[in-house]
Amino acid sequence: MPRPWRLACLLALLASATATAGCLREYSASNSAGLGYIAFLDDSGSPAGFSADFYRELGRRVGCKIRYEVLPPLRQNALAEHDLTALLVPVVSRTRPEHLFVPLLAIPLDLIIRRDLNVRTVSAAKANANVVFGYISALSYGQWGNAFLDALPKDRLDDTPTTDALYRKLAVGRIGATFGYAPMYRRNLDIYQLIDTVRIIPVEETPRTVMGLVIVHKQVPPADERQLREAAESMRQDGTLARLLAHYLGDTVANDIVWRASRDPVPQ
Numbered sequence: 001m002p003r004p005w006r007l008a009c010l011l012a013l014l015a016s017a018t019a020t021a022g023c024l025r026e027y028s029a030s031n032s033a034g035l036g037y038i039a040f041l042d043d044s045g046s047p048a049g050f051s052a053d054f055y056r057e058l059g060r061r062v063g064c065k066i067r068y069e070v071l072p073p074l075r076q077n078a079l080a081e082h083d084l085t086a087l088l089v090p091v092v093s094r095t096r097p098e099h100l101f102v103p104l105l106a107i108p109l110d111l112i113i114r115r116d117l118n119v120r121t122v123s124a125a126k127a128n129a130n131v132v133f134g135y136i137s138a139l140s141y142g143q144w145g146n147a148f149l150d151a152l153p154k155d156r157l158d159d160t161p162t163t164d165a166l167y168r169k170l171a172v173g174r175i176g177a178t179f180g181y182a183p184m185y186r187r188n189l190d191i192y193q194l195i196d197t198v199r200i201i202p203v204e205e206t207p208r209t210v211m212g213l214v215i216v217h218k219q220v221p222p223a224d225e226r227q228l229r230e231a232a233e234s235m236r237q238d239g240t241l242a243r244l245l246a247h248y249l250g251d252t253v254a255n256d257i258v259w260r261a262s263r264d265p266v267p268q
Helices: 004-019 050-062 073-081 122-127 142-150 163-172 182-191 222-237 240-249 251-257
Strands: 027-032 066-071 087-092 099-107 110-114 133-135 157-159 177-180 198-202 209-216
Touching: 027 050, 027 073, 027 087, 050 066, 050 087, 050 222, 050 240, 066 073, 087 099, 099 182, 099 222, 099 251, 110 122, 110 182, 133 163, 142 177, 163 177, 163 182, 177 182, 182 240, 182 251, 209 222, 222 240, 240 251
Parallel strands: 027 066, 133 157, 133 177
Antiparallel strands: 087 209, 099 209, 110 177, 110 198
């Protein structure tokens, strides 16, 4: 007959194994390179940034192996468009029957503008004919941001293919302003030492953009989908999400952009 302490240990181990039973199989996750602190490659060429940290913790909590890659934008867009990757984060909220969406972040759109232009509001930037706006046509700046750029004359627009090139232009004054989301643009401000060169103006004219985890139904069985959803929600609720973000953005910004149900409605 097993001794009582051995039986207690055995029951504890069984309970632990049941709580983190693991996934039925390995899952793929990917992101585009060039998304600032969200996703980039470190000096060794390995994936780094918030998304890499998020998937590492998500996999640990669920007992699941998640294979995460940072890919060229065109390849990533093709995989996402055809639901060939199981997990995506962060993705702008969208209602597609093929996906489960778990809200995680609610990020305000910011105007990043050179201080030497002496502009302090979004409306003043729009009215100032000397302000040239840089943008990347492959990126969306939300409905309001896209409409703002579309309304400007062509001589006040500079279409740039990559974020690195865009912020190099901002650093030398070839463009005067651009729009962005803090987790994306802050890394470029750090790389090109622009923190003291630019002014960050929150765009009050548009609501925050809700972003989160997308789980592709056809790639993930219901049991694993439930585990992954619950783990992602617990990371948001217990402060882990804010802690991961704070490593790159600081506590103030990190705590502000974590999604809150009472403040940030998810668009339908």
